Amino acid sequence: MKQPEPEYTYPTYHRPIPATWWLRDRKYFLFMMRELSSFFIAVFLLIYLYGLSLLSKGQAAYGQFQETLRSGGFTLFFVVAFIFAVYHSWTWWSIMGKVQVVRLGDHKVPERVITAVALAGWVVASAVVLFVFTR
């Protein structure tokens, strides 16, 4: 018959985690910046969705909204959001080699090659989008 596992009781000390734990080390700081980037990307998307909703209210309403977006505050926000979006995307694509196993027959494609292809694909796709919307 299976014996129940013994339970031992003894005093232990649980150390509190300081709120500034992520400032202690550059790696944790960068991680938190990546997490923070989601906030800026989410706000950008909300602004974008609001802009889309204004399209149904006519050209004047949308034009006024576009004018508001040209203000200094919004421009600064978009620059910061863009930097965060690029950083987040970079961290996303650069781990692709670790995440995705690619085999060609018996050969396993090296992680570096997968990451390089993913990053190149990201740059090309971004360039295509930029070209389509700015030509």
Place this chain on the structure above:
Amino acid sequence: MSAKKITMRVTRYRPEQEDAPTEQAYELEFPDDWVVLDALNYIKDDVDGTLTFRWSCRMGICGSCGMMVNGEPKLTCAAFLRDYYPAEIRVEPLQYFPIIRDLVIDMTDFLHKLKAITPWIVRDEEKPLAEGEYLQTPAQLADYKQFSMCINCMLCYSACPVYGHEPEFIGPAAIALAHRYNLDSRDEGQEARQQVIASSEGIWDCTLVGECTEVCPKRVDPAMAIQRTKVATTTEWAKSMLMPWGKQ
């Protein structure tokens, strides 16, 4: 012994005499080939016999001597004093774990998590011994070998702020080990393990800090194991939604 002198600041916690951990400084001379564990053993043997810490093999195999060395989770048997000299060295118990005494942490939570992922080969039906071993090709071995190198040192848990903030997270080593057995061609226990690692306390708690991989002394790369498990789990889920008839 060389003339090099170094100061070690070591966490002390003696629950019978203090409510919270304190720090004790020891100054010692050390030869060039000493690691932090050698220094701790020297203190224990010749300076202060009350200092308590875990250790065993002294060669990076047993995973017993993990501690925080200057804020980094390290195997103290592989942390050379000369690499820190002439600065002071702060030695603390692995962070995010409760302290039992001095540098000894309570690993009960980790052991429960380890057991929960069924870290052994599971067969639907064992074949009789007379039929011999379960054979495996070198390529099949290579699929999981990296993830089988884990020595349960818990450095990855100590580097993981997710585990620190959400102690219910199953954690890097346990998920890496689950991945190891899931990749093993002899194993048939993936579905049972999936209940644990695909739960809310499993892979989806991981936000890919990546430090588990950085501190792993055996290059197991738990972060990779977790991300690959996420991909595999999502793929399986998508398949089951699109082709519900495909699975028995």
